[in-house]
Amino acid sequence: MGSRTASKDIITLRGSAAIVSEFFGYSANSILYNRGIYPEESFTKVKKYGLPMLLTQDEGVKSFIAGLTSQLTEWLEAGKLQRVVLVIMSKATSEVLERWNFSIETDAEVVEKGVIKEKSDKEIMREIQAIMRQIASSITYLPCLDEPCVFDVLAYTDKDVAVPFTWIESDAKLIKNPQMVKLHSFDTKIQSGHTGFLQER
Amino acid sequence: MILRTPAQKKRRPDTLLTDHESPVYDRRLVLYEGPAPVTAVDPSDEMVCTYHCRQMVKSDFLVALNNAEKQLAEYETKLAMLNSEFSQSEDERKNYKDRVLSLEQELDASKGREHALQERLLKEVGDSMERYKEQVKRCCELEMQLNKEIESHKNAELSITSANERSRDLEGKLQRLSDSSEREKNILKRQLEHLQDDSKLSSYKIAADLERMKLRAENSEKESELLREQLNDLRIHLDECLREKSGLEHKVVTYAAAPHESTSEDNNLVKHLREQLRNYEAEVQEARKLKSYHVNTELLKEKLLEEKGRRERAETELSKLQEAQLHAQNLELELVSWKSLLDELPDVSAVTDIPKKFAALQNETIQTMLEVGETKAHLKQLEVALELAEDKRQNAEKESSLAKEKAANAVLEVRRLEIMLSSVTEERDKVKKEAIMLSKQKIGNEGGLSTETLVKDMESSLVERENTIKELATNLHEQREVVHHLHDELKLLNEQLSTEKRKVKSLEREGDRLRSEISLLESKLGHGDYSVANTKVLRMVNTLAVDNEAKHTIEALRAELKRTQAKLQAVEELKGQSDATNVIDGGIPEKLAQLKGQIATLEKREERYKAVFAEKISVFRRACCLLFGYKIVMDDQHRPDGIPVTRFTLQSIYAQSDDEKLEFEYESGNTNILGNDYSSQPEISHQIEIFIKKMNSIPAFTANLTIESFNKRTLS
Numbered sequence: 006m007g008s009r010t011a012s013k014d015i016i017t018l019r020g021s022a023a024i025v026s027e028f029f030g031y032s033a034n035s036i037l038y039n040r041g042i043y044p045e046e047s048f049t050k051v052k053k054y055g056l057p058m059l060l061t062q063d064e065g066v067k068s069f070i071a072g073l074t075s076q077l078t079e080w081l082e083a084g085k086l087q088r089v090v091l092v093i094m095s096k097a098t099s100e101v102l103e104r105w106n107f108s109i110e111t112d113a114e115v116v117e118k119g120v121i122k123e124k125s126d127k128e129i130m131r132e133i134q135a136i137m138r139q140i141a142s143s144i145t146y147l148p149c150l151d152e153p154c155v156f157d158v159l160a161y162t163d164k165d166v167a168v169p170f171t172w173i174e175s176d177a178k179l180i181k182n183p184q185m186v187k188l189h190s191f192d193t194k195i196q197s198g199h200t201g202f203l204q205e206r
Numbered sequence: 207m208i209l210r211t212p213a214q215k216k217r218r219p220d221t222l223l224t225d226h227e228s229p230v231y232d233r234r235l236v237l238y239e240g241p242a243p244v245t246a247v248d249p250s251d252e253m254v255c256t257y258h259c260r261q262m263v264k265s266d267f268l269v270a271l272n273n274a275e276k277q278l279a280e281y282e283t284k285l286a287m288l289n290s291e292f293s294q295s296e297d298e299r300k301n302y303k304d305r306v307l308s309l310e311q312e313l314d315a316s317k318g319r320e321h322a323l324q325e326r327l328l329k330e331v332g333d334s335m336e337r338y339k340e341q342v343k344r345c346c347e348l349e350m351q352l353n354k355e356i357e358s359h360k361n362a363e364l365s366i367t368s369a370n371e372r373s374r375d376l377e378g379k380l381q382r383l384s385d386s387s388e389r390e391k392n393i394l395k396r397q398l399e400h401l402q403d404d405s406k407l408s409s410y411k412i413a414a415d416l417e418r419m420k421l422r423a424e425n426s427e428k429e430s431e432l433l434r435e436q437l438n439d440l441r442i443h444l445d446e447c448l449r450e451k452s453g454l455e456h457k458v459v460t461y462a463a464a465p466h467e468s469t470s471e472d473n474n475l476v477k478h479l480r481e482q483l484r485n486y487e488a489e490v491q492e493a494r495k496l497k498s499y500h501v502n503t504e505l506l507k508e509k510l511l512e513e514k515g516r517r518e519r520a521e522t523e524l525s526k527l528q529e530a531q532l533h534a535q536n537l538e539l540e541l542v543s544w545k546s547l548l549d550e551l552p553d554v555s556a557v558t559d560i561p562k563k564f565a566a567l568q569n570e571t572i573q574t575m576l577e578v579g580e581t582k583a584h585l586k587q588l589e590v591a592l593e594l595a596e597d598k599r600q601n602a603e604k605e606s607s608l609a610k611e612k613a614a615n616a617v618l619e620v621r622r623l624e625i626m627l628s629s630v631t632e633e634r635d636k637v638k639k640e641a642i643m644l645s646k647q648k649i650g651n652e653g654g655l656s657t658e659t660l661v662k663d664m665e666s667s668l669v670e671r672e673n674t675i676k677e678l679a680t681n682l683h684e685q686r687e688v689v690h691h692l693h694d695e696l697k698l699l700n701e702q703l704s705t706e707k708r709k710v711k712s713l714e715r716e717g718d719r720l721r722s723e724i725s726l727l728e729s730k731l732g733h734g735d736y737s738v739a740n741t742k743v744l745r746m747v748n749t750l751a752v753d754n755e756a757k758h759t760i761e762a763l764r765a766e767l768k769r770t771q772a773k774l775q776a777v778e779e780l781k782g783q784s785d786a787t788n789v790i791d792g793g794i795p796e797k798l799a800q801l802k803g804q805i806a807t808l809e810k811r812e813e814r815y816k817a818v819f820a821e822k823i824s825v826f827r828r829a830c831c832l833l834f835g836y837k838i839v840m841d842d843q844h845r846p847d848g849i850p851v852t853r854f855t856l857q858s859i860y861a862q863s864d865d866e867k868l869e870f871e872y873e874s875g876n877t878n879i880l881g882n883d884y885s886s887q888p889e890i891s892h893q894i895e896i897f898i899k900k901m902n903s904i905p906a907f908t909a910n911l912t913i914e915s916f917n918k919r920t921l922s
Contacts, residue, residue, distance in 0.1 A: 146568045160744045161736055175745040179734045
């Protein structure tokens with residue numbers, strides 16, 4: 006979490022990066038649960054953002070997401086991360102069925118000069134809560150994924166970023182005729198996250 | 207020509223009298239009266255008097271004549287002067303006439319120009335009125351468009367409200383369904399609890415039966431062991447007996463060959479041996495019984511194992527049955543709910559239609575959302591255009607009002623000019639009349655006085671005419687300037703209108719272009735396109751697929767290992783049983799040996815890994831302890847809400863007692879200190895407050911604690 010004074014209003018770059026990466030971790034878990042990528046019984050409930058959030062107990066997925074979020078935090082602190090995409094593909098055909106897009110805009114001034122911004126934690130939590138509710142409600146209008154699916158995470162970074170040894174360059178895994186739905190956004194005053202998803206028409 | 211009457215000479219009263227009285231002067235007809243009759247006055251005197259009188263009269267007459275001649279000369283000069291003046295005045299009159307004619311011509315020309323100006327003004331007023339009408343028409347059209355858009359907006363809002371109502375209804379239905387499902391869940395939970403209680407009872411019963419069976423099995427095992435021992439003893443005994451028997455039989459045979467040599471001792475021996483044989487046979491029978499018992503126990507064991515297996519299968523099947531029952535109940539509830547949904551949803555007759563209907567509804571909602579977005583964008587565009595049109599209309603109204611005012615002013619000016627013209631014509635008529643009078647006067651009177659007054663009048667009227675003409679000229683000039691100014695203003699306004707129209711069109715085009723660009727960019731962004739020059743796409747190498755595959759292979763290998771171990775056990779048991787019967791397959795020992803070898807290698811590998819890991823972890827722990835001064839014990843636990851947490855217990859190497867331990871809890875990147883007796887001590891709690899709660903730094907707290915305990919140790 007960001008550095009806190011008694012009023013809990015000051016947000017640093019490090020704190021903002023932690024908030025955004027944590028948000029992505031919980032969003033990924035929520036998407037995996039709601040889209041039925043993993044069975045329901047492999048998730049447990051925890052309280053986060055004032056909502057009951059579901060976290061996977063599968064050790065592999067857990068370690069995968071933990072490693073992912075730590076790397077995203079690093080990139081966010083450097084201001085090098087542009088977008089994170091969670092791709093859902095068919096296990097049999099590797100066809101991309103859904104793309105959950107998390108666009109990130111970073112204030113360059115904060116990265117260069119280390120400026121501190123102020124925003125209420127409650128407001129940020131409220132904004133994230135709205136996005137989580139939207140992800141949970143997407144199950145009502147998205148089609149069911151009848152076939153077994155797998156997921157992967159793509160990170161859009163700046164060109165000058167050094168590729169860690171656990172990461173490789175990849176194609177963008179685009180959908181041919183996408184239908185886009187925009188969800189809400191949230192803003193820590195240092196970084197802002199815009200959420201949306203695409204599915205095939 | 208103004209006739210002036212010369213001023214009368216002032217004479218003395220005498221002369222005046224005489225002059226007045228003189229008939230010549232007065233020009234009166236004086237009757238000459240003869241000489242008055244002479245009276246008694248002296249006739250000489252009368253003659254002298256008359257001579258004197260005649261002389262006086264003559265002198266007077268001469269004087270008068272002279273005077274008259276002088277006057278006449280004067281009058282003649284005056285007349286000549288007057289004549290010259292009259293001729294001058296006539297010339298002037300002519301000049302004035304010419305001037306009046308030219309002025310009349312100019313007036314006519316100015317009239318014509320004014321007329322033309324009026325026509326032009328009227329034309330311009332007409333044009334401005336037409337433009338105003340066009341603007342009003344455009345405004346009406348825009349108002350109609352606005353009304354249409356407002357109606358479409360209202361329709362869209364109505365559709366949105368109806369969609370919202372539908373969604374609310376659906377949400378209400380969903381809530382109801384969820385409430386009903388919750389109620390049913392509660393009912394099912396209660397049923398499940400009942401079933402669980404029943405299953406618990408049955409499991410307790412089965413456990414009790416199991417225990418009984420276990421006890422029986424243990425007893426039977428013990429008995430079987432005892433019997434085995436007895437059997438072994440008996441076998442040994444049997445072998446001995448058999449050997450003795452064979453020896454004895456041999457002996458008996460040898461004794462049978464030499465029958466005469468048998469003595470009573472041999473008989474006794476034989477009897478003894480027979481008794482022994484009988485005993486041994488009895489023992490053999492007992493051994494056989496024991497063997498059969500042993501076989502029975504083994505059979506019982508097998509049966510026990512089978513029953514255990516059956517119990518386990520029964521339990522699993524029970525649980526499966528419970529799950530199947532739950533599943534069936536869930537399916538029934540779902541069926542009921544789907545049926546109710548079918549009944550509630552319109553245009554749906556079968557279950558297969560529901561997903562289509564939902565897909566159609568989803569598509570409809572997505573399309574309506576898109577349409578709503580588009581209509582909102584279109585509305586905004588129209589609102590902007592309407593605002594612009596309203597501004598234009600207001601500007602046009604202002605311009606038209608200005609043009610109207612100008613036209614009114616021009617009309618007023620025209621009227622004023624007309625009035626002036628009429629006044630000028632009146633004056634011209636007056637001048638004409640006066641000229642006619644002058645001419646009449648000239649013809650009728652050649653006296654001085656009347657011509658003088660006429661000339662004066664003419665001069666004054668001429669002066670007035672000149673003044674009016676000057677005023678008219680200045681007014682004309684002003685009017686021309688005003689008209690020019692109006693014209694220039696109109697031109698400027700038209701130019702401004704045209705430039706602003708062009709600007710508006712260009713802005714509209716730019717706005718459309720920008721909107722299309724924005725939509726394109728948004729679609730590209732959403733689509734996932736990116737600039738290769740600035741961005742690269744990365745993904746993790748150790749994906750879950752790879753991990754999962756490895757896991758699957760590991761699990762498959764483990765399952766195979768278990769199966770081979772079970773097979774091996776079964777084969778070993780079979781081998782133990784079939785040793786006596788020697789029913790052994792030829793290929794199994796080789797497979798068994800291979801499997802055993804594999805198991806041995808895997809177990810060795812596992813032990814090696816364990817040993818290496820244990821070594822490494824112990825080295826790491828020792829290094830951590832030596833470097834940071836704390837022994838760390840890690841323990842995975844679960845909180846009451848089921849969340850897995852890792853507990854770390856730290857004990858400083860400088861701790862003076864074993865109770866001096868700190869407990870921390872680690873969960874998803876967060877570390878919290880737990881309260882215990884040691885941490886609740888005032889010194890430690892104070893440090894916790896400062897370093898952990900205020901400064902949010904556990905390493906600082908542990909370092910400070912290490913230093914304090916080191917100091918305590920060294921001082922003590």
